[in-house]
Amino acid sequence: MPVRQLVNDPADLVPEALRGFARAHPALVRHNEDPAFVVRARQEGAKVALVSGGGSGHEPLHVGFVGEGMLDAAVPGAVFASPTAYQIKAAIEAADRGQGVLLIVKNYTGDVLNFQIAAELAADDGIETRTVLVDDDLATDGQDEGGPGRRGTAAVVAVEKICGAAAERGASLDDLLALGERVTRSARTLALALASCTQPGQDRPSFDLADDEIEFGVGIHGEHGVARRPYGPVRDLVGELTRPIVKTLELGHGDSVIAIVNGLGSTHDLELAAVHGELTAILDDLGVDVARSLVGSYVTSLDMRGCSITLLRADDELVELWDAPVRTPALTW
Amino acid sequence: MPVRQLVNDPADLVPEALRGFARAHPALVRHNEDPAFVVRARQEGAKVALVSGGGSGHEPLHVGFVGEGMLDAAVPGAVFASPTAYQIKAAIEAADRGQGVLLIVKNYTGDVLNFQIAAELAADDGIETRTVLVDDDLATDGQDEGGPGRRGTAAVVAVEKICGAAAERGASLDDLLALGERVTRSARTLALALASCTQPGQDRPSFDLADDEIEFGVGIHGEHGVARRPYGPVRDLVGELTRPIVKTLELGHGDSVIAIVNGLGSTHDLELAAVHGELTAILDDLGVDVARSLVGSYVTSLDMRGCSITLLRADDELVELWDAPVRTPALTW
The missing domain is CATH 3.30.1180.20 (Dihydroxyacetone kinase; domain 2)
Known part of the structure; x- marks a missing residue:
């Protein structure tokens, strides 16, 4: 018997939750149903856009961090599963304001791969991206020589907050990459x-x-x-x-x-x-x-x-x- | 065997948590150790003060709602137990800015009694108070003729938010009482x-x-x-x-x-x-x-x-x- 949770069909939980989430924050975010992503309700002025994402089940990460001073868009996958490259690419396009897009990616194989494909697709459409790979989990330090490396966990909040603030002030895409990498390295x-x-x-x-x-x-x-x-x-x-x-x-x-x-x-x-x-x-x-x-x-x-x-x-x-x-x-x- | 929780001696949890909480928000709140209460870090200008409280275990209620636009002080009891009248009275004194103090009390016998005694003690010291009794829990409507009445639950957040906003704008103690009672009645x-x-x-x-x-x-x-x-x-x-x-x-x-x-x-x-x-x-x-x-x-x-x-x-x-x-x-x- 499934553990009691507040769900209808578990397969519908993420899309239903996204709808309920967006409805609670209409002044801050807009929810695109298909492909699924969350983007700021208001996008004014030129700046580098910040896009993050990953599996669902980590809320408020990442959709809860979309808004002024932090992310421009977030891309939720199914529970504990990477979003697709197609979703990510759509979010990049929705977030882009002509100054390039910083991708903030927690170090998990699926996320890394799909963000990379999305970045290539975006480049084909003339959108420049850089990727900050967040790999702060000390528990996985030095494991598996040649393996995936340290996992990305809660330091991603600091990367999103700090790079988000710098982006609002007009930092360039390369400056934001350097800043995000510095935060990751220091956490x-x-x-x-x-x-x-x-x-x-x-x-x-x-x-x-x-x-x-x-x-x-x-x-x-x-x-x-x-x-x-x-x-x-x-x-x-x-x-x-x-x-x-x-x-x-x-x-x-x-x-x-x-x-x-x-x-x-x-x-x-x-x-x-x-x-x-x-x-x-x-x-x-x-x-x-x-x-x-x-x-x-x-x-x-x-x-x-x-x-x-x-x-x-x-x-x-x-x-x-x-x-x-x-x-x-x-x-x- | 006790259920695993992040505690030392369970008897110390509330005071230890209050210390850790206040340390996380030094710009917003100050924690008085004995008697225990939490008060705004900055208290400037004349206004009616808002004080609430009750048993711990409901966090972020009430200590998380101390700050500009909401409570002036919160008084935490032990887990699920009312704070003492002595604690409440000390918080009233710490919060008072000479315009009177609105007490926001969830309808539980212990809280009602201890806030009432504290109000009487405060009156002896020349501090005028009014009490909004929050009793929004529909599940306990009509139970126990002559009993304690409906319990106070989450509507208290709305009372604290709405009365807090009105207090910042200079509403009088009696106006705040009427406003708080209107919110309670409507929820x-x-x-x-x-x-x-x-x-x-x-x-x-x-x-x-x-x-x-x-x-x-x-x-x-x-x-x-x-x-x-x-x-x-x-x-x-x-x-x-x-x-x-x-x-x-x-x-x-x-x-x-x-x-x-x-x-x-x-x-x-x-x-x-x-x-x-x-x-x-x-x-x-x-x-x-x-x-x-x-x-x-x-x-x-x-x-x-x-x-x-x-x-x-x-x-x-x-x-x-x-x-x-x-x-x-x-x-x-």
Whole structure:
């Protein structure tokens, strides 16, 4: 018997949800039904356009980040499946304002391939693109020599926010590529799950855990992590996520970070706030300045329980772009 | 064995989470540790102050709604337990700017009692208060003659938003009371659960459901609803929630509403968007104009799976106040 979720036919969930989503934000976004993409409701003035996308099930990513100061369009695939090159190409065309299009792609084989084909199709039509490949997941660092490399996870929010701000100010396509690559290079993420997620229509989660276990180093598609570890107090779990990131980014006294504490789907605000408290305690002890924090469920894995921590080594320029105005369904300041 | 959550000692969760929350929003809120309350970081100019509060476990309610255009202070109790009168009184004092304080109280016996005592203590110190009692839960309408009356649930967000906007514009304490009572009177909510919630430190949810059942008419404290009904497609479930509200508010062709589709804790954005799609389809059919929508998890019941639907009969004044700028951790536009 399928797990109870608020769906009709699971095959219709994504298109039905997109319709309901767009209807809630008519001032911000417009939803194209076929091929499916979401684009800003208002597109005025010349600027480089930002287009992202990927499988659904990670909401509010990416459709929730379409709007002033962030994305120009987002392309949702089926749950945990890449959008097609045809969809992506249509979104590129809808977003383009004649200054070129920056593609922000999380590092997954299907997404990389389809965005690449779409970029080639767009080039044939005279639209210039550049691609920022986001690969921040430290759990997959160094795995599989010659394999796909690190996965892209919650740092994509920082790439979209920071490049989005720069694009509004008239940054060129090449400048935005360099900026996006700098953010990606300066950010790492680690995640853990207390319980896995269930695909709509399925009768059980994608993996099971014993009462005293957590899954360490999970991605955002319900796949297994890199290790099974003992469950423990949030203080300990946050330490396990944070220390490897601090080490990799070589963060120390006097350094500054933008921190993202991200819920994976079913993690309560109280828990995420507690995670943020533990994270800042660790960084305070190290003398690392937490310049800005984003705490909430922004890059989800359906109804997975757990969280990710992303640290982005920050400087005045990145913080200033982070602070710039943004007005999207999921992020506004 | 307790259900795995991101906590240290469950008894410390609320204070630890408040610390982590305030640390994430230093530009917006200040957290007073003892007695515990959250107040705006900046308090400039004379205006009526708005104070709300109640048990924790409903986040982002209420602490997430402290900021310009909404609350001046929020008072969190322990999980699902009222804050003390002493806490509330301290928050009233911290929020007061000499023009009186509007108390926004969800209708639960403990909250009503403690806010009333706090109001009396504040009066002794020369601070005038008025209390808006929010009792929008249609599931508890007409239950228990002489009992506590309807529970207060997600309509409290609309009361806080709309009264918050009016307060910024200089509305008087009595005008705000009348406005808050008008919003409350014009709004009804119904909720259902697909799975109940688990209190931190407990080893099981507050109630169990069979695979083919839902709990209809739940509140926000993990208590049983008013009926057990068959699970079905979201289309049917949304109809069951919406029709009684439409009937009670006597909504028909040409009427206008503000709609709140609220996740109860572990409901994915895709599902909430699907709910919103079904809700607007029903209202479209009836000729009821959906003037504004708020879709997300705003009034939660820990990790409960399910949703509530709130409809507020709207007019130009209420929509204009709804649209007014707001800048809080959980709601900004």
